Amino acid sequence: MKEIKKTMMLVLLVIILLAITEIGFNFFVQYSLKYQSSGGYYKLLHTLYSTEAEVIGVGSSVAEVTLNPSIMADSLGLTCWNGGRGSQLIQYFLCVQEKVLERYKPDFVIQFMQPHDLESPLTYDSIRQLKPLTKQDKSIRKYLYPESPFQQFLLNSSLWANNSNIFYLMYALINRGPNRGNDTCGQKPIYGTYRSPLSDVAPIVYSMNEIVPDTATQFDKLVKTYVDSGCELFIVICPYFETDCLNSPTIEWIYEQERNYPNVHFLNYWNDPRYIGKREYYYDFIHLNNIGADLLTRDIAHEIMNFIRESNKKTSRFGGVI
Amino acid sequence: MLFNSLLYIVFLSVCVILYYALPDRLKNPFLIVSSFYFYANWKPIFCLLLAYIILVAWFSVKWISGTSRMKKKKRIVAWSASLLLLPLVTFKYLNFLSAQLEAMISTFHIVSFHLPDLFMPIGISFFSFQALGYVIDVYRGDAKPQSLYKTTLFISFFPQLSAGPIGRAPQLLPQFEQRNKCMSYDQFITGVSKILIGWFKKAFIADRLIVYVGNVYGNIELHSGLSLSLASIFFALQLYCDFSGYSDMAVGSAKLLGFRLTENFRQPYLATSVRFFWSRWHVSLTSWFRDYLYVPIYKSWLGDRKKLSMTVSGILTIFVFAVSGMWHGAGWTFIVWGLLNGLFLAVEPPLLKRWFTVESKVKNRVFQSFLYVAKILITFTMMTFCFIFFRAENLHDAFLILKKILFHFTEGIYIGDTAIFFYSVLSVLAIFALDIHMERGGNPVILRGKNLFVTALRISSIIVIILLFGVLDQSQFIYFQF
Numbered sequence: 001m002k003e004i005k006k007t008m009m010l011v012l013l014v015i016i017l018l019a020i021t022e023i024g025f026n027f028f029v030q031y032s033l034k035y036q037s038s039g040g041y042y043k044l045l046h047t048l049y050s051t052e053a054e055v056i057g058v059g060s061s062v063a064e065v066t067l068n069p070s071i072m073a074d075s076l077g078l079t080c081w082n083g084g085r086g087s088q089l090i091q092y093f094l095c096v097q098e099k100v101l102e103r104y105k106p107d108f109v110i111q112f113m114q115p116h117d118l119e120s121p122l123t124y125d126s127i128r129q130l131k132p133l134t135k136q137d138k139s140i141r142k143y144l145y146p147e148s149p150f151q152q153f154l155l156n157s158s159l160w161a162n163n164s165n166i167f168y169l170m171y172a173l174i175n176r177g178p179n180r181g182n183d184t185c186g187q188k189p190i191y192g193t194y195r196s197p198l199s200d201v202a203p204i205v206y207s208m209n210e211i212v213p214d215t216a217t218q219f220d221k222l223v224k225t226y227v228d229s230g231c232e233l234f235i236v237i238c239p240y241f242e243t244d245c246l247n248s249p250t251i252e253w254i255y256e257q258e259r260n261y262p263n264v265h266f267l268n269y270w271n272d273p274r275y276i277g278k279r280e281y282y283y284d285f286i287h288l289n290n291i292g293a294d295l296l297t298r299d300i301a302h303e304i305m306n307f308i309r310e311s312n313k314k315t316s317r318f319g320g321v322i
Numbered sequence: 323m324l325f326n327s328l329l330y331i332v333f334l335s336v337c338v339i340l341y342y343a344l345p346d347r348l349k350n351p352f353l354i355v356s357s358f359y360f361y362a363n364w365k366p367i368f369c370l371l372l373a374y375i376i377l378v379a380w381f382s383v384k385w386i387s388g389t390s391r392m393k394k395k396k397r398i399v400a401w402s403a404s405l406l407l408l409p410l411v412t413f414k415y416l417n418f419l420s421a422q423l424e425a426m427i428s429t430f431h432i433v434s435f436h437l438p439d440l441f442m443p444i445g446i447s448f449f450s451f452q453a454l455g456y457v458i459d460v461y462r463g464d465a466k467p468q469s470l471y472k473t474t475l476f477i478s479f480f481p482q483l484s485a486g487p488i489g490r491a492p493q494l495l496p497q498f499e500q501r502n503k504c505m506s507y508d509q510f511i512t513g514v515s516k517i518l519i520g521w522f523k524k525a526f527i528a529d530r531l532i533v534y535v536g537n538v539y540g541n542i543e544l545h546s547g548l549s550l551s552l553a554s555i556f557f558a559l560q561l562y563c564d565f566s567g568y569s570d571m572a573v574g575s576a577k578l579l580g581f582r583l584t585e586n587f588r589q590p591y592l593a594t595s596v597r598f599f600w601s602r603w604h605v606s607l608t609s610w611f612r613d614y615l616y617v618p619i620y621k622s623w624l625g626d627r628k629k630l631s632m633t634v635s636g637i638l639t640i641f642v643f644a645v646s647g648m649w650h651g652a653g654w655t656f657i658v659w660g661l662l663n664g665l666f667l668a669v670e671p672p673l674l675k676r677w678f679t680v681e682s683k684v685k686n687r688v689f690q691s692f693l694y695v696a697k698i699l700i701t702f703t704m705m706t707f708c709f710i711f712f713r714a715e716n717l718h719d720a721f722l723i724l725k726k727i728l729f730h731f732t733e734g735i736y737i738g739d740t741a742i743f744f745y746s747v748l749s750v751l752a753i754f755a756l757d758i759h760m761e762r763g764g765n766p767v768i769l770r771g772k773n774l775f776v777t778a779l780r781i782s783s784i785i786v787i788i789l790l791f792g793v794l795d796q797s798q799f800i801y802f803q804f
Contacts, residue, residue: 006507006774013778014785021786087739150328159789166790167741 018159026158029132032169044085044129048099048137053081055304058096059112061086062238065287067110068297075301076308084112085129089120090218091143092127097222098139101229108304109226110234114286115270118216118250119209128168134161211249219253227261232307236267236300239275239292241285246271267303269296323363325484325571326524326794333360334517338578342504350475350498353579357480361445368443371409376474378405379453383460383467395461402457410450413442418652445484447649451610453477456491458614465491472498481575485568487584487606494581502580509577511777515769516574518784519756523567525792527749531560533742539713542722547731550723556746557713558706562590563753565604589757591705594697595674596666599705607646616642636668643667650712655720659711666704745791 033041047056055078057067063084072080083096093111100106127144134140134155145151154160162169226233235254251268258266275281281292288296323330337356344352362369382402386395456476459465468476468491475498482489502509538545538553545553569586576583584606593599600608619638624630630638640661647660677697684690714720737743760766769784771777788794 003507004504007505007510010507010511010774010778010781013774014781017778017782018785021782025786025790157789159786163789163792163794164741164745167744171741 022157022159025162026135029158029162029169032173033132036169036173040085040129041132043083044133047081047083047085047096048133049103051081051083051100052079052104054078054106055080055108055110056100056106057082057084057110057112058093059084059110059236060088060092060114061287062114063110063112065283066112066238066293066296067300068290068294071294071297072301075298076304078107088127088129089123090117090215090222091122092130093222094218095130095140095143097225101225105229106231108234109231110236110300111222111226112236112238113250113254115237115240115248115250116209118211118219118253119248120215121212122214122218128165131161131163131165132169209249211253216253223257223261223264227263230263232263232265233261234265234267234300234304237270238286238288238296239269239272239281241279241282242277265303265307267300269299323360325568325575326521334575334578338505341579346501349501350471353480354471354474354478357475357478357483360480361478361483364444371443371446372449372478374409375406375449375453376470376477378402379457379477380468380470380473382457383473386457386461387467399457399461403454406450406454406457409443410446413446415648415652448486448488449477449483451607451649452482452486452488455488455610455614459491465495468495479576479581481572481579481581482583485565485572486604487569487572487586488610489583489606493584497581505578505580509580511770512767513574513576513578514781515767516570516577518574518781518788519768520567520570520572520574522784522788522792523563523570523753525788525794526745527753528560528564528567529793530742530745530749530791531556531563534738534746535560535713537738538736539715539719539723542719542726545726545736546734547727547729548734549736550726551731552735554706554710554713554723554727556750558591558702558709559750559753561709561712562587562603563749589761591702591754592698592757592761593701594694595701596663596670596704597674599701600663600667607649611642611646615645632671639667640664654717655711655714658717658720659708662708662711666708748791 053069055069055072055076057063057069057072057080061084064082064086065084067080067082067084069080069082072078085092130140130143134144135158138152141152141155144155223233223235235257237251237254251270254266254268257264269275275288275292275296278292281288281295283289283292323333333356341349341352358369358372361372379402382398382405385398389395389398456465456473460467472495476489476491476495479489479494535553535557538549539557542550566587573583573585586605588602588605590599590603593602616638619642620630620635623634623638641664643660643664644657645660646663647656647658650656650659681690681693684693710723711717711720714723756768759768769777769780771780
C-alpha cells in the first residue's frame with residue numbers, strides 16, 4: 001500500500017510540474033510572438049485576420065521573397081499584400097484561403113507554387129507558422145491534424161502545439177527582420193549547399209515523380225474554392241537558377257486547371273530564359289534576390305494588367321481599377 | 323502499434339492496470355491476448371504466421387523431449403530450423419533473389435519476368451530466431467519443453483515481439499511463473515525511466531538526425547565528402563538511438579509488467595575495440611549468433627585439437643558476420659557490411675596485442691587518456707565506415723560516398739534547415755553525455771532522484787524536452803524492417 005501511495009504521489013507531482021511548465025511556456029510563447037524582431041507574427045495575423053487587399057499573394061518562402069507588394073500596387077493601382085510564409089505547404093494555403101474568404105473576396109489571388117508541389121506527400125509536422133495560433137483559434141487545428149480529434153484536443157497545450165517550434169520562436173526574437181543587411185539584399189537567409197557560389201555547384205536534379213493523390217485533392221480543393229468564390233487566380237511558378245527538365249506532373253496539372261476554369265491563369269517562369277542562369281537575380285538556387293524579385297513582380301503585374309485590359313474589352317468588370 | 327505513439331502509451335497503461343488487477347491465474351492468458359492484439363494492430367493476417375512459428379516450435383520441442391536418440395533429435399532440430407526459417411527466407415529474401423535472377427536473365431535476353439513484391443511481417447526475424455533458439459536450448463538440455471500455452475507466451479510476449487531483444491528460454495520462461503502481486507515503486511520508476519529515455523533517444527535524437535542523413539544520402543552526387551562524412555556519423559548515431567531507444571522502451575514496458583529483458587545496448591560508441599563494440603551492440607542478436615552458430619561450428623571444426631588457428635577462427639568470424647549481414651537485410655550492401663565487420667574482428671587481435679604493448683609502456687596519465695580516447699575514436703570511425711554500406715541504397719552509392727570522402731572532402735558543407743541542423747548537433751551532444759554518464763557508472767535509472775520531488779522534476783523535464791524538441795510524427799523504428 002505504501003509503495004502504491006508513493007507511486008501515486010510521484011504521478012501527481014509530475015502532473016503538477018507539467019501544468020506549471022505549460023503555463024510558464026505559454027507566457028514565453030506569447031512574449032516571443034509579441035516581441036519578435038522579424039515581425040513575422042504580425043504579418044501572419046494580418047494575412048489571416050485583417051488584410052483586405054485587392055491583390056493577395058500566398059505561398060511559401062518563394063512567395064515571401066518574390067512578391068513586392070509596392071511594385072504590384074503601383075503597377076495595377078490596386079492594394080496588394082504578400083501573405084507568403086517560409087516553409088509552408090498546402091495546409092497553410094488552405095487556411096489563408098478560408099480566413100480571407102470569410103472576410104472578403106480579393107480581386108486577384110497570386111498563388112505561388114513549386115514545380116513539384118503535387119509530387120510530395122502531405123506533411124502536417126512542418127506547418128510551424130500556424131502552430132502558435134492553434135491555442136486561440138480552434139478553427140486552425142483541422143489544418144494541422146485533419147483526421148484526429150484527439151490530436152486537435154492536444155493542441156490545447158502550448159507545449160504540444162509548439163513541438164519543434166522553439167528554435168523559430170527564439171530565432172524570431174533575435175533575427176532583425178527582412179531589411180536587416182545589405183549582404184542579403186533584404187532576402188530571407190537560407191543556408192545550404194547551394195548558398196554560394198551558385199555557378200560552381202551542380203543543378204538540382206528533378207526526377208519525374210507521380211502525383212500524390214492526397215496532395216492533389218487538397219490543391220483541387222484550393223483551386224475550386226477560389227474559382228467558386230469568383231476570384232481571379234494566378235498560379236505562378238518562379239524561375240530557378242538552373243533546372244535540367246522542362247516539365248513536371250505538377251505543371252501539367254496546373255495547365256489542366258487553366259484549361260478547365262476561365263478564372264485560373266498560369267504564369268510559368270520555371271525555365272524562363274530571361275532568368276535562367278543569371279546569378280545577379282538569385283539569392284540561392286530557388287530564391288530570387290531583391291533585383292530578381294522586383295523584375296518578376298513587374299512581369300506578374302504586366303500579365304495581370306494584360307488580363308485586366310482584355311477583360312475590360314469584354315466587360316467593364318475591372319473598369320474602375322486602372 | 324508503434325512504441326513511440328500515444329496509442330501505445332494508452333495500450334500499455336491499460337495493460338499494466340488490468341494485469342495487476344487480474345487474479346494470478348488470468349495474468350498469463352491476458353498477456354497472450356494483449357500480445358496478439360498488439361501484433362494484429364499491424365496486419366491481423368500475420369497473427370497466423372506468429373501462430374505457425376509458435377506451433378512449429380512447440381511440436382519440435384515436444385518431439386525432441388519424446389525421443390532419446392541423439393541422431394533423431396538432431397534431425398528434428400534441422401527440420402524445425404528449416405520450418406521456422408522458411409517464412410523468414412520467403413518474405414525477406416524472395417524479393418532479393420527474384421531481382422538477382424531477373425537481372426541475370428535479362429542480361430542474356432532470354433525472357434523477362436517479375437515476381438510480386440512481398441510485404442514483410444514486422445518482427446519476423448526476431449520471433450523466428452527466438453523460437454529457433456528455444457528449440458536448440460531444449461535440444462541441448464538448457465531449457466525444459468513447455469506447454470503450448472507457455473510457448474505462446476514466450477514467443478509472443480508483446481514488449482519484445484516487434485524488434486527484440488531476442489529472449490532466451492532459460493531467462494524468460496521462469497519469469498512467467500514468479501511474478502509480483504503488485505507493482506513496486508522501484509519497478510515503476512525503472513520502467514518509466516527506461517520508456518522515457520527510449521522515447522527521448524528516438525524522438526529527440528534519431529528522428530532529428532534522420533532529416534540531415536536523408537537529405538545528404540538522397541543526393542550523394544551533390545554533396546561534398548565533408549557533408550557525407552557528417553551524414554555518415556549522424557547515421558551511425560541515428561541507428562544507435564533508433565534501435566537502443568526501441569530496446570529501452572521494450573525493456574521498460576516489460577519492467578512495468580514485472581519482467582526483466584536482456585539489455586540490448588551498453589554504450590557501444592564508447593567501445594575501445596571492434597570486439598568490445600560487438601559485445602555492446604545489439605547484444606541479444608550477437609550472443610544468439612555466438613551461441614547458436616559460431617560456437618557449434620567452432621566446436622565441430624575443433625575436433626580433437628585444443629585450439630583453432632587464428633586464420634581458421636578468423637574465417638569463421640567473417641562467415642558468421644556475413645550471415646548476420648544477411649539477417650539484417652537482403653542486399654549486397656548488408657552482406658558487405660557483415661563481411662567488413664567480420665574482417666575487422668578477424669584482423670584485430672594481433673593489432674590490439676601490439677597496441678597493448680605500446681600502451682603498457684606509457685606511464686604518463688595524460689598520454690594514457692589520450693590513447694584511450696584514440697582507441698574509442700578509431701573504433702567509432704571503423705564502425706561508421708561499415709555503416710556507410712548499411713545505409714547506402716546500393717554498392718555503387720556506397721563506393722561513391724567513399725570516393726567523395728577520400729577525394730572531394732573539402733568542397734563546402736551542407737547545413738540544410740538551420741533549425742534541424744541545430745537540433746541534430748544538440749542531439750549528438752545529448753547522446754554522448756548520456757552514454758558517458760552511464761559509462762562512468764552513473765545510475766542506470768537516470769530519472770530516479772534523491773527524493774520524490776527531484777524524481778518528479780526529472781520525469782517532467784524529459785517529458786517537456788520530448789514534447790518541445792521531439793519528432794512526434796510516429797515514424798517507424800529502423801529495425802522493424804529487419
